[in-house]
Amino acid sequence: MSADKTFYITTPIYYVNDKPHIGHAYTTIACDVMARFKRQDGYDVRFLSGTDEHGEKVAKSAAAAGKSVQAFCDENAQKFRDLVKTLNASNDDFIRTTEPRHITACQALWTTLEENGQIYLGNYAGWYSIRDEAFYGEDETRMEGAQRVGPTGAPVEWVQEPSYFFKLSEWGDKLLAYYDKHPDFILPHTRRNEVASFIRQGLTDLSVSRTSFDWGVPVPGNPNHVMYVWIDALTNYITALGYPDTEAALYRQFWPSAHHIIGKDILRFHAVYWPAFLMAAGLDVPERVFAHGWWTNEGQKISKSLGNVIDPLQLIETYGLDQTRYFLMREISFGGDGDFSPRAMVQRINSDLANDFGNLAQRILSMIAKNCGGVVPAPGPQTADDTTLLNAPLAALGDMRAAMDAQQIHFSLNRLFEVVGEANKYVDTQAPWALKKTDPARMESVLYTVAETVRRLAILAQPVMPGSMARMLDLVASAPGERSFAHVDGAFAIKPGTVLPAPQGIFPRYVEKASEPTA
Ligand code: ME8
Numbered sequence: 001m002s003a004d005k006t007f008y009i010t011t012p013i014y015y016v017n018d019k020p021h022i023g024h025a026y027t028t029i030a031c032d033v034m035a036r037f038k039r040q041d042g043y044d045v046r047f048l049s050g051t052d053e054h055g056e057k058v059a060k061s062a063a064a065a066g067k068s069v070q071a072f073c074d075e076n077a078q079k080f081r082d083l084v085k086t087l088n089a090s091n092d093d094f095i096r097t098t099e100p101r102h103i104t105a106c107q108a109l110w111t112t113l114e115e116n117g118q119i120y121l122g123n124y125a126g127w128y129s130i131r132d133e134a135f136y137g138e139d140e141t142r143m144e145g146a147q148r149v150g151p152t153g154a155p156v157e158w159v160q161e162p163s164y165f166f167k168l169s170e171w172g173d174k175l176l177a178y179y180d181k182h183p184d185f186i187l188p189h190t191r192r193n194e195v196a197s198f199i200r201q202g203l204t205d206l207s208v209s210r211t212s213f214d215w216g217v218p219v220p221g222n223p224n225h226v227m228y229v230w231i232d233a234l235t236n237y238i239t240a241l242g243y244p245d246t247e248a249a250l251y252r253q254f255w256p257s258a259h260h261i262i263g264k265d266i267l268r269f270h271a272v273y274w275p276a277f278l279m280a281a282g283l284d285v286p287e288r289v290f291a292h293g294w295w296t297n298e299g300q301k302i303s304k305s306l307g308n309v310i311d312p313l314q315l316i317e318t319y320g321l322d323q324t325r326y327f328l329m330r331e332i333s334f335g336g337d338g339d340f341s342p343r344a345m346v347q348r349i350n351s352d353l354a355n356d357f358g359n360l361a362q363r364i365l366s367m368i369a370k371n372c373g374g375v376v377p378a379p380g381p382q383t384a385d386d387t388t389l390l391n392a393p394l395a396a397l398g399d400m401r402a403a404m405d406a407q408q409i410h411f412s413l414n415r416l417f418e419v420v421g422e423a424n425k426y427v428d429t430q431a432p433w434a435l436k437k438t439d440p441a442r443m444e445s446v447l448y449t450v451a452e453t454v455r456r457l458a459i460l461a462q463p464v465m466p467g468s469m470a471r472m473l474d475l476v477a478s479a480p481g482e483r484s485f486a487h488v489d490g491a492f493a494i495k496p497g498t499v500l501p502a503p504q505g506i507f508p509r510y511v512e513k514a515s516e517p518t519a
Helices: 022-040 056-064 069-086 100-115 172-181 189-200 229-239 249-254 264-280 312-319 321-331 342-371 384-405 409-430 432-438 440-461 466-475
Strands: 006-015 044-052 093-096 119-129 134-136 142-144 147-149 157-166 222-227 258-263 288-292 295-297 338-340
Touching: 006 022, 006 229, 006 249, 022 044, 022 069, 022 258, 022 288, 022 295, 022 312, 022 321, 022 384, 022 409, 044 069, 044 229, 044 249, 056 069, 069 093, 069 312, 093 100, 100 119, 100 229, 100 264, 157 222, 157 264, 172 189, 172 264, 189 264, 222 229, 229 264, 258 264, 264 288, 312 321, 312 342, 321 342, 321 409, 321 466, 338 342, 342 409, 342 432, 342 440, 342 466, 384 409, 384 440, 409 432, 409 440, 432 440, 440 466
Parallel strands: 006 044, 006 258, 044 093, 258 288, 295 338
Antiparallel strands: 119 134, 119 157, 142 147
């Protein structure tokens, strides 16, 4: 097993035949939040994202665009690199499956599987959907007019060709035994049950090569074949650690501490094929596969044909980056499906961020500016209420850690915002504006207590809203090197006498403009 404080987290690698949409942004942000959380908690973190560039679909899209496949991939991969940057994702690496390091890794894995007797040459015939990149059994297809379609409604065609097969049928019992022994390998648990029942129906050998197109990784020793997309795609997670050199520093440190965060539609590939490939190659199985749910747009399934695809860049432009990050992480429980609507977004921005969190900081820092000359006042003796509030962020951190270990990002945020609520209640009941006249020394204690609570809360909220929280921490003069979870502790509390910068609002209220685009 991996060393204690090591954490490897991956997004799926994104297909380059499409432009980035909310699904890509969602997974990337979730991974970034987890990566940042673990880094702030003292872990060595490796965070990987990238692009999936091979396969017939990409080759056809390039042809349709009148471009060479490589030029098409370069152009589109750049859009994903740009997206990751725009999202302020802190990934350590960005892998493209067309890179030489990846071709080497795929071919090495293939050769090992072949040497282990896990791959054989046979013939494949079946109903194939280019759009889904999947073969379907006869009973999974139906006629729609003159066209046969698969279960997703995508057209299928009869394909017969020589193909290499991976002996997936041998791995069913071993996979089930693995799930039993590692009950949290697949999360959420309902998803694990779905995967297990899929396996219990019986696994058939898996076609892992194609001769009908050539945009892929050549099969070692038989270049008429290219690897079929899943063996190629999944290997990216170890390519990026230096595989096939299993003695490489990154591989030794980060495999198998991997947490693969994916959409529910690609769970089977990650929870069945991937561990089977790895076991068959004598490699360790990752620690976690977590399948998140899907977003709908105002109750409707998102699809190009409906024209309701949500552009993440547009969201960020309209609502702000951290506001978008916060909304996507808070609005739905990670693992479940959820619905996007501008109304819900504005509600979160104005109520949670502007009214609750932003205003808490703003009103207390303005009072310090006005009544204490912008200098942190010295607190008097602590009351029970002061102690309770000051301890609340640390208590929340314990719960947040447990939640994040199970990828329950929304729960972690709920817990954090409970403390924001407690802090606002404290301000309301202590009423420092009234104390100004009756008991100025106590007013100073209250202002100090809230400013210090804001410091602690801002540290905790950084993984989700890194830019805004950096600004909030600047406002309470928190030293840049004292912003990790270890610094939530009272030993790093704001020092009385510290001169604070002029307070500035962090989260403006969102005011609908007359001609607002909806997303
Ligand atoms: O599947 N809501 O790439 P991809 C939430 N290349 N998530 C969504 C979504 C939505 N409406 N629509 C799509 C691939 N997604 C493969 C992965 S990994 C070795 C290979 C998610 O670009 C979807 O669930 O089609 C998937 O996890 C991700 O977007 C990327 O999809």
